[in-house]
Amino acid sequence: MMVSKRQTTAIVLLAGLLLAGCSPIQPWVKPYEREHLADPIMSFDRSPISSGYLDHVFEVREGARGATGSVGGGCGCN
């Protein structure tokens, strides 16, 4: 069976990709490059007590809930 040049190229590329999966993933953002990410203003939830309260204010007045990644709590009054 003859293997075309294009097929050979595809096989080599595929093999390369598969072999790359055997090596550990290298972090593309090094620890010393995370200064900005470590800044408190980059936190998704800087004050859980506050975001939790606000989430609950919405939750008791809306039909949707969940997937906020934050705290609930509070009453659900008329």
Next chain:
Amino acid sequence: MNTFQQQRVRWLIALAFGLGAVGHADVLPEDRSDVLYHRYDGGGLTVQGPSVLVRKKFGDSFSASYQYYEDLISSASIDVVSQASAYKERRTQNNVGLDYLRGNTLYSIGWINSNEPDYKSNTGFFNISQSMFGDLTTVSFGFAEGWDKVGEVSKGVFQKFVGDADHRNWSVGLSQVLTRNMLLGLNFEADENNGYLQNPYRGVRFVDPFSGKGYSFGAAVSPNTRTGIAGSAQLKYYLPWHAAVDGNYRLYNDTWGITANTAKLGYTQTLFTDWTLEASARYYWQTAANFYSDLFPYQNSQNFMSRDRELAQFHSLTLGLGASYEFHPAWPRWIDKGTLNFNYNRMRIDYLDFHNNLILSAVPGDEPLYTLDASVMQFFISFWY
């Protein structure tokens, strides 16, 4: 007297009380304490009260937390005025949690108890979080189960329990470092509810030619099961002038026919060395539940009927502002730093199929649509130690 404890799952508290869906798994949460005063004022309802959250590490592997929360409620909302009389009541909630760190894995468990005169709720939760790929990725999984007892109160006196409600919730979360300036958070949740899932105090409105107003109120009936799913994505980006911008989108759908979208934009700006200012805009819109109607054609016209405005079609806009001032007290010396914080949110809800029946109309159902304007205020002080 007409009190109401909404069927709200406490596990949402659980999912983040110990961990936060986009937290880092290889470190324990910070040692900090917060003391908060909150106040909601809108639509004839005032809810205010304190909350305290304390978190402390023990050794290198454990962190414990406790939160107390209280609502003092004074209500003369449209629902209360329409079908009963104004009331006051108090709700308290206690949360305890424990985190255990082992390697890159964080295990969290906890318990939440909520107590009102006519609503008792207990929730247990478990969460596991694992960081990987050089701490660029954190995945988490959580499960919670809650058990509620729903009752009725009249003139301040407990009458009877009307039913039980059980809740189960599963969640998965992903936190991903995308670049040296950008973070991504993904969350997915599914919840299942069984039992008494309606408000015992709210009835439905139906056309009644024998009534002077042209309508009367009757009993509401909701299905005794409800299953919902929610997925969200959030991005946060660091700006070179020591500021951050974030965006969040959530899609929700449940078996009652409600589909909801939430979109939020936020901006955080530091000022001088000790001030942090925040601004946010949140837009929410939802479809109505299948069995919701503002005005049914006659009494008992359907198997399931509700006029809960939380199940109506509406959209809302909330604008928020916040300020935080950081300080470093000389005494006591074990406190590293503190912050004074103030947040204010203005919320407006425009209902699209819930009419203001307090305004008289010649034809029932022709009343103007109801709108709700509310102020939500928080003042809190935080300490790190």
